[in-house]
Amino acid sequence: MKFAKRADKIDSSFVREILKLASNSDIISFAGGLPNPNLFPSQAFRKASEDILSNPKMAQIALQYGESAGFYALREEIAKTYKQKDNLDIDPDLIIITTGSQQALDLIAKIFINKNDTVLLESPTYLAAIQTFQFYEPKFDTISLTETGPNINELEPKSGKLFYTIPNFQNPSGVTWNTNTRKFVADWAYKKNVIIIEDDPYGEIRFSGKRQPTLKSFNDDVILLGSFSKILAPGLRLGWIIAPNKDWFDKLILAKQASDLHSSQFTQLITWKFYKDFDSQKHIKELSNFYSKQKELLIKEIEAHIPEISLNNPEGGMFLWGELPIGYDSVELLKIAIEQRVAFVPGIPFYINDIKDNTMRLNFSNSSLQDIKDGVKRLKRSVDIYKGQNSL
Numbered sequence: 282m283k284f285a286k287r288a289d290k291i292d293s294s295f296v297r298e299i300l301k302l303a304s305n306s307d308i309i310s311f312a313g314g315l316p317n318p319n320l321f322p323s324q325a326f327r328k329a330s331e332d333i334l335s336n337p338k339m340a341q342i343a344l345q346y347g348e349s350a351g352f353y354a355l356r357e358e359i360a361k362t363y364k365q366k367d368n369l370d371i372d373p374d375l376i377i378i379t380t381g382s383q384q385a386l387d388l389i390a391k392i393f394i395n396k397n398d399t400v401l402l403e404s405p406t407y408l409a410a411i412q413t414f415q416f417y418e419p420k421f422d423t424i425s426l427t428e429t430g431p432n433i434n435e436l437e438p439k440s441g442k443l444f445y446t447i448p449n450f451q452n453p454s455g456v457t458w459n460t461n462t463r464k465f466v467a468d469w470a471y472k473k474n475v476i477i478i479e480d481d482p483y484g485e486i487r488f489s490g491k492r493q494p495t496l497k498s499f500n501d502d503v504i505l506l507g508s509f510s511k512i513l514a515p516g517l518r519l520g521w522i523i524a525p526n527k528d529w530f531d532k533l534i535l536a537k538q539a540s541d542l543h544s545s546q547f548t549q550l551i552t553w554k555f556y557k558d559f560d561s562q563k564h565i566k567e568l569s570n571f572y573s574k575q576k577e578l579l580i581k582e583i584e585a586h587i588p589e590i591s592l593n594n595p596e597g598g599m600f601l602w603g604e605l606p607i608g609y610d611s612v613e614l615l616k617i618a619i620e621q622r623v624a625f626v627p628g629i630p631f632y633i634n635d636i637k638d639n640t641m642r643l644n645f646s647n648s649s650l651q652d653i654k655d656g657v658k659r660l661k662r663s664v665d666i667y668k669g670q671n672s673l
């Protein structure tokens with residue numbers, strides 16, 4: 282088989298190969314990025330589906346082809362939420378429903394990236410975004426993350442076509458940008474004519490602290506993305522793009538049509554009905570409260586038993602970021618951890634350059650409280666074995 286050059290460059294990572302072993306059911310996994318399935322609102326979805334399918338007119342809409350931009354009432358619901366939460370005026374006519382925010386990244390890349398264009402990334406950043414952009418053969422440049430967002434001093438002299446950002450509870454690092462950084466980066470992008478992609482699938486999963494303003498509120502040209510995957514269920518495969526203007530909206534729609542005509546009408550209607558008939562904010566609050574407990578426990582157990590791992594303490598989201606002492610190799614540790622039946626993701630695949638190979642991402646949303654305790658015991662054993670093997 283002769284692949285196109287753009288596909289040939291993209292290889293399946295060795296970390297992914299190791300992590301395939303982590304799907305084994307006796308492994309406690311802090312590796313995936315999965316929401317907790319016990320919190321999916323499945324009964325509400327059952328009721329919403331029954332209501333839709335038992336109403337002949339609704340059933341026909343749900344099962345028919347639909348508009349490429351998505352079901353209008355759902356787009357209005359999304360606009361309403363931004364008004365309520367951020368006092369942001371979003372025109373539903375500029376919202377495009379996508380097949381997860383992953384597709385949003387692909388559509389944006391498709392209409393903006395020429396070969397060798399520069400795409401700026403936070404370092405580290407979301408692995409699957411790197412992979413999506415790679416298909417369009419850009420050059421990458423990175424800005425390192427601090428506790429309050431990208432390092433502004435590094436950013437100042439840079440330029441590029443796009444800057445891909447995850448300002449809330451970043452995957453993988455858990456970092457949330459503070460307000461000053463948001464304003465600075467939004468102004469910088471405006472001056473330098475760089476298009477910011479503001480990818481925000483985790484922003485509503487906040488445990489503490491104050492909701493931060495969107496980058497979009499400081500710069501109208503920001504492309505803001507959202508997703509129902511983490512707040513409701515990823516199986517819906519629904520996310521959205523807020524296009525800054527009609528021109529970009531039209532181009533994105535062309536790309537969307539070429540890709541899949543439109544996202545599932547059926548899951549769009551279920552999601553819309555869920556927002557209409559159920560208390561979505563109560564659901565998100567309950568989910569956040571539970572994730573917060575999981576996060577607290579994972580931090581407490583690691584701090585008590587594995588002093589070698591220093592952790593951050595994110596105010597929301599689904600991930601902790603851990604650093605081992607300099608000289609430790611988290612890929613080697615993972616190999617031992619898999620034998621000890623626990624998994625995490627080493628930091629390496631989240632970096633394009635300046636790789637910190639002593640780092641690791643730990644997911645807390647998808648483990649029971651008991652599994653968190655047991656998993657940390659196994660991780661401690663793994664660190665002890667690693668230290669023994671390396672005479673540390």
Ligand SMILES: Cc1ncc(COP(=O)(O)O)c(C=O)c1O
Nearest residue numbers: 314381382383407452508510520
């Ligand atoms: C930062 C980020 N963006 C986008 C996605 C894609 O999510 P989805 O396509 O399910 O909306 C994820 C999923 O983990 C993510 O972490």
